Amino acid sequence: MLVNPFVIANLLLESLLLALAFIAFVVSLQVLMWWDFSKNDTLQYRLQKRIYLVSTIAKYILSLKIALFLFFIYTLDHLSLVLHGAMCAVGVVDASSYGKPLLFLKIINLYLFAFWIVLNEEDYRHAELPYTKLKSFLFLTVYLLFGIELFLEYSYFADIDPMSLVSCCGAVFSKSGETVLAALLQLPNSLLYGSFYALFLMLAGAFVFRLYAFYAAFSALFIPVALFTLIGYFGTYIYELPTHHCPFCLLQKEYGYIGYILYTVLFFGTFYGMLSGFFRKQNYLKRSFSFLLIYTLLVSFYPLWYYMQNGKWLY
Amino acid sequence: MNFYLLDFAIASLLLEKRKNLFVFSMLFLVVFLAGSFLFTASSMRQMTLHAADALPEIVVQKRVGGRLYPISMETILPIVEIEGVASVTPRVWGTYTFDAQGTLFSVVGVDRYDYLYGDSLASVRKSDKIIQGNGVAVGEGVYRVLKSRFFTKEVHLLSPKGEMLIMPIVTVFPKSTALFTNDLLVMDVQKARKVLGISKDEASDLLVDVPNPDEVDTIAQKISLLSPVLHVRTKEQIRTVYEEMFDYRSGVFLLLFTIVLATLFFLTSERLSGLSHAQRKEIAVLKAIGWSIRNIISVKFYEGFFIASFAYFGGVAAAFFYVYVLQAPLLRFVFSGFSTVRPPLELTFFPDWSLLLLLFLITVPVYFAALIIPAWRAAVEDVDEVLR
Numbered sequence: 116m117l118v119n120p121f122v123i124a125n126l127l128l129e130s131l132l133l134a135l136a137f138i139a140f141v142v143s144l145q146v147l148m149w150w151d152f153s154k155n156d157t158l159q160y161r162l163q164k165r166i167y168l169v170s171t172i173a174k175y176i177l178s179l180k181i182a183l184f185l186f187f188i189y190t191l192d193h194l195s196l197v198l199h200g201a202m203c204a205v206g207v208v209d210a211s212s213y214g215k216p217l218l219f220l221k222i223i224n225l226y227l228f229a230f231w232i233v234l235n236e237e238d239y240r241h242a243e244l245p246y247t248k249l250k251s252f253l254f255l256t257v258y259l260l261f262g263i264e265l266f267l268e269y270s271y272f273a274d275i276d277p278m279s280l281v282s283c284c285g286a287v288f289s290k291s292g293e294t295v296l297a298a299l300l301q302l303p304n305s306l307l308y309g310s311f312y313a314l315f316l317m318l319a320g321a322f323v324f325r326l327y328a329f330y331a332a333f334s335a336l337f338i339p340v341a342l343f344t345l346i347g348y349f350g351t352y353i354y355e356l357p358t359h360h361c362p363f364c365l366l367q368k369e370y371g372y373i374g375y376i377l378y379t380v381l382f383f384g385t386f387y388g389m390l391s392g393f394f395r396k397q398n399y400l401k402r403s404f405s406f407l408l409i410y411t412l413l414v415s416f417y418p419l420w421y422y423m424q425n426g427k428w429l430y
Numbered sequence: 431m432n433f434y435l436l437d438f439a440i441a442s443l444l445l446e447k448r449k450n451l452f453v454f455s456m457l458f459l460v461v462f463l464a465g466s467f468l469f470t471a472s473s474m475r476q477m478t479l480h481a482a483d484a485l486p487e488i489v490v491q492k493r494v495g496g497r498l499y500p501i502s503m504e505t506i507l508p509i510v511e512i513e514g515v516a517s518v519t520p521r522v523w524g525t526y527t528f529d530a531q532g533t534l535f536s537v538v539g540v541d542r543y544d545y546l547y548g549d550s551l552a553s554v555r556k557s558d559k560i561i562q563g564n565g566v567a568v569g570e571g572v573y574r575v576l577k578s579r580f581f582t583k584e585v586h587l588l589s590p591k592g593e594m595l596i597m598p599i600v601t602v603f604p605k606s607t608a609l610f611t612n613d614l615l616v617m618d619v620q621k622a623r624k625v626l627g628i629s630k631d632e633a634s635d636l637l638v639d640v641p642n643p644d645e646v647d648t649i650a651q652k653i654s655l656l657s658p659v660l661h662v663r664t665k666e667q668i669r670t671v672y673e674e675m676f677d678y679r680s681g682v683f684l685l686l687f688t689i690v691l692a693t694l695f696f697l698t699s700e701r702l703s704g705l706s707h708a709q710r711k712e713i714a715v716l717k718a719i720g721w722s723i724r725n726i727i728s729v730k731f732y733e734g735f736f737i738a739s740f741a742y743f744g745g746v747a748a749a750f751f752y753v754y755v756l757q758a759p760l761l762r763f764v765f766s767g768f769s770t771v772r773p774p775l776e777l778t779f780f781p782d783w784s785l786l787l788l789l790f791l792i793t794v795p796v797y798f799a800a801l802i803i804p805a806w807r808a809a810v811e812d813v814d815e816v817l818r
Binding site: 117118119120121122123124127128131135138164167168171172175179182183186189193196197199239277 | 468670673674677678680681682683684685688691723724727784787788791792795796798799802803805806809810
């Protein structure tokens, strides 16, 4: 077990949030069972009041969870100072078998919570609250996933042995080896950035012609493609080192904490993109596209800057 | 952000001065408490790590069954022969129990041609004087203890063989180096051997100088393969141990601090949930003129936002003042411990912004969590019942 102020703070806050979410969970359950907008009885009246509590709690949780996610990543980065062999957060994630599922679940929960908030806002725009049952059902799911996340997080931090050796990102994200990742990294670079820009062009096309369903599908696809090209191609220009394939070192001071900006922009861009498929609103489409445009400009800046300074490409 | 609501929130805060002042001071106190602890810990950690920079790359000791033994000079040869090692310096040092109360001094032997570990000692390189004059240079803290026993000119030390060694005090180290020199007794290496009972062909430990930091780990491994009794530690390992030690202390503190946070939660929640008749009437009027439930919840959050930001920044400022200006009276002993010749540490300001984030995250969200239910309760109050 790691007794570290950052770890304790993470666990403490997540537990607090889960305890609060429990109240919202119970109310959501009641709504699912008894909600009927056409009725005029005391129960329905009470439920309509209680639903405000759920939305307040959910908003509070989401705003904290975004901050907490960044804080969690920062904690992993900080732990790399303590664990032997870790140079960045990769080694820390790998220090326990719970690490990867935890990180994955955290990202999914972030998207779900954000979706819930938007659904809630949409719900209040209509007088007859059409999404209330849907959002209550969604909250139950989110609550369960959140519970699993907290359980994983406890197990993860309890499982890390501060004395054991972990691997550095150079070993995890290397081109050699039998893993799927290694195989993907061996693809030619032109294919990597080619697919990235091709997908971005398709997104732009869907944006211009307002093809909501296509746009949503492309932005969902954009997440893995963007992450992968970041590891395989764009990241190497940020590090100015052709062999450095790591999604976590970006978060360190040496690279101006650029990773935090990149991942935040990517999150909002893809989130609003998928949302536009659900609600078919221009507003979301515009927001999504501007975020994704910023992301693309940011990652494209590094290779160009490198070329301008050195007069040749890295490869 | 709605500025009309904000304006309203400030006005409504001022209406309930006593209640809000209570909540404010609670949060302020909690931020201050946690802040002073974390800042002190961070400052101590930074200083220790800074001091660790002066350590040699590799230290080799002889350890059998967990006990330390003097290391034979013959060990130097195979170590020097390892590629990448620039030099190996034998050190003669140890602790000397001065009196019955267990006051400990660190005895360090110096040679005229020694590589003195760290520039801090090199600056007080009075070794010529020490060696020729047969004297001893003492640290500030040691001198204070000696003076209280009326030894102002010379030191009397008892060797393990029962011999009494009397050495004149040549110099006292300046206060600016106290962090490293406070408990030191520096003397000629031959005298130090006598005081510590180390024979001529032995040393306390060996310092290995490796100019290329990338080679340190491999060389450390090669040295430990030479003999099972050799205990090798690198600078990086020592730094990690320090890092872990301070992290552990702060972690345990935070675990205990959870109780304080729980108290904060319940007290705040309790205080805020009792609505006065005037307040209920006010909310009822607001709703009657068309405010929605969400508007009222927002106002409550704006109020909370004000209290939280003032309490947080006030608490941080107070903690800064307590730790860096007042030098954390009482609290520092949690970290440094009590000892007669403990170095007089000066807590210097190392800005560690992540700590401010940590402090924010463990205090302010707890306050807001306590706010949610009272705010909602107030907002869904039935209008007609109150106004009737």
